Amino acid sequence: MLKLNLPFLFLAFLFGAMAQGVAQVHPKTGLTYELQIKKADNPIKLDGNLQEPDWKNAAVAEQFYQTLPDDLNFAQSKTEVRLTYDDQNLYIAAVCFDDLSGNYIIQSLKRDFSYPVTDAFVVFIDPFGNKTTGFSFAVSPMGVEREGLLENGGVFGVTTSWDNRWFSAVTRQDDRWVVEMAIPFKTLRYDETLPVWNINFSRNDLKRPETSTWSPVPTQFNVASLAFAGKLLWDTPPKKAGGNVSVIPYLRTSASRNYATQSAAKLDNPTGGADAKIAITSSLNLDLTINPDFSQVEVDQQVTNLERFNLFFPERRQFFIENSDLFQFGTSSMRPFFSRRIGLAVPILFGARLSGNLNENWRIGLLNMQTEGIPGSLQSQNYGVATLQRKLFTRSTATAFLINRQSFGNKKPDADDFNRVAGIELRYRSANNRWASDVLYHQSVTQYDSEKFNQNAFQKAGLHANLSYESRHLYAFASAEYAGNYYIADVGFLQDLYQRNDQLRATQPVAYLASLHYAGYKFYPKQLPNMRFWGIETGGKMSYFTDFDRLDRWTFFKLFTYLKDNSIARILVNNYNTQLLFPTNITGRMDSLLQPGLYRYTDAGAEFESAPRNKVYGKFRAYYGNFYNGAKLTLTADATLRIQPLANIALNVAYNRIRFPQGFGNSNLLLLSPRVEFTFTRSLFFTTFLQFNTQTQNFNINNRLQWRFAPMSDVFLVFTDNMNTENFAQKDWGLVLKINYWFTF
Secondary structure, three states, X not given: OHHHHHHHHXXXXXXXXXXXXXXXXXXXXXXXXXXXXXXXXXOOOOOOOOOOHHHHHOOEEOOOEEEEOOOOOEOOOOEEEEEEEOOOEEEEEEEEEOOOOOOOOOOOOOOOOOHHHOOEEEEEEEOOOOOOOEEEEEEOOOOOEEEEEEOHHHXXXXXXXXXXOOEEEEEEEOOEEEEEEEEEOOOOOOOOOOOEEEEEEEEEEOOOXXXXXXXXXXXXXXXXXXXXXXXXXXXXXXXXXXXOEEEEEEEEEEEEEEOOOOOOOEEOOOEEEEEEEEEOOOOEEEEEEEOOOOOOOOOOOOOOOOOOOOOOOOOOOHHHOOOHHHHOOOOOOEEOOOHHHOOOOOOEEEEXXXXXXXXXXXXXXXXXXXXXXXXXXXXXXXXXXXXXEEEEOOOEEEEEEEEEEEEEXXXXXXXXXXXXXXXXXXXXXXXXXXXXXXXEEEEEEEOOOOOOOOOOHHHHEEEEEEEEEEOOOEEEEEEEEEEOOOOOOOOOEEOOOEEEEOOOOEEEEOOEEEEEEEEEEEEOOOOOOOEEEEEEEEEEEEEEEOOOOEEEEEEEEEEEEEEOOOOEEEEEEEEEEEEEOOOEOOOOOOOOOEOOEEEEEEEEEEEEEOOOOOOEEEEEEEEEEEEOOEEEEEEEEEEEEEEOOOEEEEEEEEEEEEEOOOOOOEEEEEEEEEEEEEEEEOOEEEEEEEEEEOOOOEEEEEEEEEEXXXXXXXXXXXXXXXXXXXOOOEEEEEEEEEEEOOEEO
């Protein structure tokens, strides 16, 4: 009987995956989530009052459904949404009713606030109907704006590093707040022939607390997930928004002093450059940059690194953000292209980036960047990426890519210095968002030394495959990853391939085969009204290195509970079998090295995340146990005091007390990171961020003043100072003044 049923089950699964998400009656609400949009007959005044006849005649999206704390009822906080448009803008209006006393809860007046800790209304737009990419626009009751991109179907939320022009207005009354948005079609990328877009709306009401959406999203998924979006039905699809060119020039001047090389401060000559965004079509964009400067980008938050591998930090530079998912292959542990490699040590001279949708099913990405060289030590480098993506089924994709790094000497390509990686990636996402799978294969070609790198293809290959499942109660994930010891991705990031050999003061490539897996189950107790759910989870990672007879293994067990106020508590136990392949200095502060060999150890800990609606909220962790051949106590706290709407005072503390046997040394590592953020108005911000890190023996001070004097146009004043943590002797400092202005034609 089982054999007879298997083909039927396979066909049911296949047809379910290929379903194109036609409108259906929702099994819980009995509603169909389609919204008609008509062109406005009269001008829309953006004032948050909704007095125009077009608003009164517009179709209404209402009866929002809860996502948090549960997905079993209609929302208690009533929300109504209307849409209209003209030749220039898409207009969205939301009436957010509020029947609870007390102040609204907001993070600050600064743009790009965190949605989980702010009362807000947000719209998710998929203009291509492919449920894989889109845009997000949000506004808080205080009129603070937040825009971002939806990548990978929105399953991981919104990428807020993306900035663009749009407008909003908010009015507040005793029993409601009203937001009115105007999103220029020049800001969006869309198919001008498509009569149906995917769309959803979400409301965050932390006073209750409650998160709701118009088209229901199951509680286990992110509210930004496009798999559950409703339909926006146009009376006439919006035409291409005329000429669409933006030019963003900047001027920069700076002063600096390096105490190791300079005896006096140096005033640099003023410099300038420009970015440009050119809409080739309504869905395809060309980004250009000349002499880009990223001095205003916020510094990375440091972490204490007690691993043998490099840490992954996300890209923050604006030029690389839009359509960045087209250039992201693999996972954070294996990524053949990592844009932060470009311009890491030397300035970027110029670059171009063509990206976007050719139509509903095809996307393209082309990137070329040229960096400056350093005479006598480093040649100029050219970086190129070409990628082509095809939509499959409802939400799946197939992507082919080629990555190239080429050295230039005397303005000519150096035939003996290049690195190329080519590959293909398949991403499957089921229509109901429960099943997901990725398969990535990539191959490198390098011409450093033809004899050393004349190896078989398998030694120069990288492979990653995973499969995951998530329902209301059960979730599971399993992956396998391989990299040959001659696989080289100069513009990529491979966390496990390169291991530290502190005796040689270098990293060495080590072929590996790794598997990561976890599974958990959630219980929803009806007899505990303050608890959302509790559950158990277990999993781990196994890695085989070099000749595949040396095994790294990590196993964990977790018990967790989520309360209805969005606070979280966890208890964890970890067991490790760690295989050191080389003499390794784990802490960076010990006099002696841990020798190669197998180390077995166990630790346990507890974690707590407080409710984000509290004026003081944060995350707290405590772990204690064995560590290699010694013992380690870890205490961390990341707390924020919200003095709304004017300030956020945050303190991040990470303390590691490490004790090794005699001859291996002891360490007390402290990372202290206070941050004070003042938001004087919605256009004037000041941030002081200090990082005191005894592992790197560096004390960094970063002060950043930003004045947004016009839409997407800013003045930045940034001061950075680095000192030694032991005696506070200054290492260097820098002061930067930067002005940019956004012109749109």
